[in-house]
């Protein structure tokens with residue numbers, strides 16, 4: 001017990017000083033991965049006391065940490081951690097529950113069931129849907145698409161679960177041209193190969209007329225993957241129209257909503273997400289917009305039996321019960337992911353979740369308005385959610401601004417490419433971002449643009 005307390009006390013001290021440093025420290029790391037590896041040193045011949053190990057780890061890593069939890073990190077699509085979720089995450093490690101089986105860890109199973117129902121309610125998704133707690137949206141896409149594959153083949157009279165893919169009918173997969181690559185990777189794992197890309201419009205949304213043409217020009221078991229939240233424009237596919245078309249052709253419709261599914265909690269986006277709840281499966285992250293610590297993805301499937309049929313493991317030694325968490329994820333042993341998600345939802349309440357999502361989008365609009373005032377800066381997307389794409393003249397100048405911004409260190413925004421142009425991309429995903437963080441970050445952007453010289 002003494003070693004545990006000593007280690008936890010040291011961890012608490014390091015965690016507190018890290019969190020206290022966030023407001024003022026530069027956002028980027030001060031050293032690279034090679035330097036951190038050097039600082040971590042060699043494997044020692046013998047043991048080291050627990051608290052000393054915690055100190056060594058914290059000291060070696062500190063200069064290589066990026067202030068991702070600060071309110072001025074806008075890279076990739078990365079949320080922070082709400083205080084209640086962070087506290088619950090610490091407890092999750094201390095409790096050390098293996099959450100695959102209901103009989104083994106009643107608390108772990110119950111918290112996922114309760115949080116899962118709350119999520120369905122908030123997101124307006126069918127109440128009988130199953131919710132699997134996975135590592136992230138990539139695995140949520142995998143879990144949902146595996147269930148989709150098995151189901152469309154079963155409907156075509158082919159049992160891929162026993163017979164395997166070889167010799168079965170081909171499965172057509174149609175996706176928007178601007179889907180996230182985490183849709184393609186699971187299709188590869190699932191033996192389905194490259195999907196067919198349906199053209200997108202200028203806002204990155206799948207074109208319903210093009211989808212109709214492609215659905216009509218083929219047949220057989222079909223999966224359509226749509227998107228809530230384009231990583232560049234933040235925009236939403238036209239769900240009502242596309243889902244109706246896909247269902248007319250007997251297709252399974254999956255929605256990748258890693259961060260954008262959360263728009264469904266607010267009336268502000270009612271029209272943008274109209275029809276979303278008619279899909280067959282949805283992938284999202286709790287570790288992005290909801291601000292739960294990693295790793296926390298959610299695989300939601302309307303047909304709970306279909307998900308269980310694709311995911312459940314059976315073994316004599318497993319004390320299986322219907323509704324085991326392992327029936328909803330591709331894993332058996334795993335961390336109790338529901339604790340932190342429950343804590344995030346419990347701390348925010350219904351109105352707090354809506355406020356959080358609306359606040360992120362309000363900051364994104366403030367970024368767009370502020371950026372338009374910077375000489376030579378163009379806002380390339382209609383800012384409909386939490387994402388903003390900027391260009392500063394030609395590609396060379398935009399890249400120079402991105403580099404100057406990183407060197408400045410006040411904020412972190414990702415360089416990317418969209419519609420054949422270099423861009424600086426802002427994703428507002430952190431609960432702790434304030435109006436002042438937006439102002440400080442816009443000041444940094446203005447300095448970086450000025451340093452890149454005239455257009």
Ligand SMILES: *Cc1c(COP(=O)(O)O)cnc(C)c1O
Nearest residue numbers: 077136137138180182256258285
């Ligand atoms: C982040 C993201 C993913 C992948 O999610 P992970 O949690 O990183 O696996 C998938 N789709 C979209 C739209 C994303 O933004």
